[in-house]
Structure formats: C-alpha cells, structure tokens
Amino acid sequence: MSERADAKGAEEAPRANAMTVLSYLLGGLAFWGFVGWLADLALGFETLFLPIGLLLGLIGSLYLIITQYVRS
C-alpha cells in the first residue's frame, strides 16, 4: 500500500474525539476565566472581567471546535 493510501486511511478515522472537544471547552473557560479573574484582582473590581473572560473563553473554544472539527 502506498504512503498516500495509508495517510488516507488515517484521515478517514473519526478525527473529532470527544475528549479533545471537551478539553477545548475546559481549556477556554479555565484559561480566559483565570485571566479575567486576575484582571479583576489587579484592577480591584468585584466581578467584571471574570464573566467577560469566561465568555471570551467559551467563544474561543467553540470557534476552535468549529474550525478544527466541524468544517474540516
């Protein structure tokens, strides 16, 4: 079997595994939520940047999931 055919075989496999999608969602919320929380702490706000960070993280995660797994 040629190398090209091998690569094709690998490509046909289900690429979007649920764990990666889940880790995108967790990663987005965790990272940008943390950045928002830090910003609140540094700038002395109660909760202003935390929800903004969470929202940004969620949007980023969904964007990644769509570009990496839905469209391709």
Added chain:
Amino acid sequence: MYSAAGEEGCHLFNDFGCGFEAPGTSLFFPTPWVDFGLPMTSGITKYALVLVVALLVAAGFWYFTTRNAKVVPSRGQSLAELLVGFIRDQITRNTMGKEGDKFLPLMVALFLFIFSMNVMGIIPGLQLPVTSNLAYPAVLAIFVFILWNAVGIRRHGAGAHFKARLVPGGVPAWILPVVVPIEALSNFVIRPATHMIRLFATMFAGHLLLAVFAAGGWYMFNLFGAPNIGLGLLSTGFSAVALIGFLVFTAFELFIMAVQAYVFVLLSSIYLGEAMEGAH
C-alpha cells in the same frame, strides 16, 4: 423504629459502634504494610501486591498462549491472535493507518495490562482495581504524553510539532491570541489529565458502587436477629435485592473494565496518530 435490616438493637458492628457503615473512600487507602515515612508516598500497600498479580496475569497470558506458536493456532494462541487482530483493526489501523502497526505491540500490551489491572477489582480475595488509584493511570497517561511529543518531534522536528499543537490551522491571525492559549492548555494539560482521570474515575466509582451493594446486602441479611420472623423475612428480601444488584453490577463492571481499557488505548492511539500527522 426499625431499619431496613429489621433490627431494633444491633446485629452488626462497625468501627464506630452499631449500625450500617457505608463503604467510603477509605477502601482506596489501604493500610501500608511497609511505610518508608517519605512525604507524599503511601508505602507498600495492597495496591503494590495487586499490581504484581496483574502484571503476572498479563505476562502469563502471553507466555502460555504464545510459547508454542504454530501456523495452525491452538485455542490459546487463537485467543491471543484475536486480541492482537482486534486492536490492530479497530484501533491502530483506524487511527494511524498502516504505520500504526509500529505501535501495535505497545497498544496490545497497554490494553492487556490495563484490563488485568481493572479486573483485579472483581477477583475474590484481591478485590481492588489497581487503576482506582490515580497514580497508576497517571504514569501510563504521562508515558503516552511523552511518547506523543517524542513521535511528533521526531517526525516533524520540535518547531513544527509544537507549532502544530499550539497554532490551529485555518484561523485568521487576529484570533490567534485568543485561541493559542486554549490550544496550549488543552493539548498539554487538560488532555493528558482527562486521559488519566477518565480511567481512574470510572474504576473508582465502579468499585465503590459494588462495595455499597455488597455491604448493604450483607448488613440487611438479618433473618434470625430481627424481633419477629416477618421482619426477618423482609430484611432478607431487601438483602436478596441488594445481592442480586451486586451480581448484576459485577457483570456490568466487567464490561466497563474492558471498555475503559479499550478507550484508554483508543485515545492513546488517536493522540499518537495526530502527532504523526502534524498540522491539520
């Protein structure tokens, strides 16, 4: 006021006195036989013994099924071949293509080792799945994580490997500051963490569930200790339900043990295939 065991007084005692004591997380912290007194270590516990048994079972399986390998396989050899064929066709070929055959021995060994560690949870006398202690799945998941990096770096070079894992393809440059940290956290922290926690948590929860059914069935078996025979029969009926539940869940747990070993290997294989493939 009667309890489900139909008792007024006490027919079973536990560490705290009288009554039912639900099995808790103490199941997973056996008393060490040898304690070295080192910080952050548990000493030699039942886990170490069960691990050695699991290792011997996995090694023994290969020894006895393949020591007289013939072209026309014996029953044992057919079983071993069936396992290898299953992992090759269902996992490595599916996720890595023909190149995956290189990793077939690793994946087969991982599968059988994890499965035998899991199955120790329902072997009478041992009854402790090794993977219900986070340390054991953690070592395996970290090993796969290091291998994932090694394969990617060897195939594409360090720069291209980390770029492919940090910078998602087909994303406009102005969005990158938002998505690169997500990709980094996802690939280098959360994915290895979920890889180990998924195996650990299912085995932990499954074992606890079985323990609750068994302890409940044992506690409620109180035919003669109850104040009258009616209550005695009632409590024994409850006990029977719990023990039937225990048997049903034991069978179900055996299935879950195989599935979790399969999923661990499948995920390892998906990650390695992704590292081989490079940028997408």
